[in-house]
Amino acid sequence: NLKPVNVKLVLLGEAAVGKSSLVLRFVNNDFQENKEPTIGAAFLTQKCRLEDKVIKFEIWDTAGQERFHSLAPMYYRNAQAAVVVYDVTKAASLDKAKSWVKELQRQANPNIVIALAGNKIDLVQPAEESEEDPAENGREGGRQVPTEEAKAYALEAGLLFFETSAKNGDGVRDIFVEIAKKIPLE
Ligand code: GTP
Ligand code: MG
Numbered sequence: 799n800l801k802p803v804n805v806k807l808v809l810l811g812e813a814a815v816g817k818s819s820l821v822l823r824f825v826n827n828d829f830q831e832n833k834e835p836t837i838g839a840a841f842l843t844q845k846c847r848l849e850d851k852v853i854k855f856e857i858w859d860t861a862g863q864e865r866f867h868s869l870a871p872m873y874y875r876n877a878q879a880a881v882v883v884y885d886v887t888k889a890a891s892l893d894k895a896k897s898w899v900k901e902l903q904r905q906a907n908p909n910i911v912i913a914l915a916g917n918k919i920d921l922v923q924p925a926e927e928s929e930e931d932p933a934e935n936g937r938e939g940g941r942q943v944p945t946e947e948a949k950a951y952a953l954e955a956g957l958l959f960f961e962t963s964a965k966n967g968d969g970v971r972d973i974f975v976e977i978a979k980k981i982p983l984e
Pocket of ligand 2: 817818819834835836859860861862
C-alpha cells in the first residue's frame with residue numbers, strides 16, 4: 799500500500815575509498831576484494847522500507863579519479879542525498895571528503911541530506927574470535943583518522959556520520975536508513 803518515494807542519491811569521495819563497494823554491499827549484499835575503478839559513474843536502484851514509508855534510492859556512484867571530477871555536478875545537481883566517503887586508513891581521503899562537502903554545500907540543492915562515511919573499519923578493528931594479529935591484517939598504517947575527529951567535523955558541518963565496512967557490512971545499511979528517515983514525505 800505504500801508507494802515508494804524516489805530519492806536521488808549521489809556517492810562522492812576520493813578514488814578507492816570504497817564507494818562502489820558500499821553500494822554493492824547495500825544493493826546485492828556482496829563484496830569484491832579487487833573491485834575495478836568506476837569509469838564516469840554507475841547507476842543502481844534499491845528500495846529501503848521504513849515503518850511509515852518506502853524509499854526507492856536512485857543511486858549515482860561516481861568515479862573518484864581526479865580526471866572525472868568535472869562530471870560530478872551532473873550527478874549531484876538534483877540529488878536529495880549525498881554520501882561522501884573517506885577511508886579511515888588514509889588521512890588525505892578525509893581532506894578530499896571535506897572539499898566535496900564544501901562543494902555540495904555551495905552548489906547542490908540547499909536541502910540535500912549529506913552523510914559522511916568513514917569506510918574500511920575492518921582494517922583497524924581486531925577481528926573477534928580470531929587468532930590473527932590486528933597489526934598484520936595487511937595494512938601498514940592502521941587507522942589514520944580518529945573517530946572523534948571525523949565525528950566532530952561532521953557535527954560542525956551538519957552531516958550524518960557513520961563508520962562502515964563494505965567488506966563485512968558493518969554500518970552500511972545504517973547510512974541509507976538514516977538518510978531515508980531524514981527525507982520528508984512528499
Ligand atoms: P573509484 O570508483 O575509483 O572512485 O573507487 P571506489 O571508491 O568505488 O572504491 P572501490 O569500491 O572500487 O574499492 C576500492 C578497493 O577497496 C577495492 O579493492 C575494494 O575491495 C576495497 N574495499 C572497499 N571497501 C572496503 C572495506 O570496507 N574494507 C576493505 N578491507 N577493503 C575495501
Ligand atoms: Mg567506484
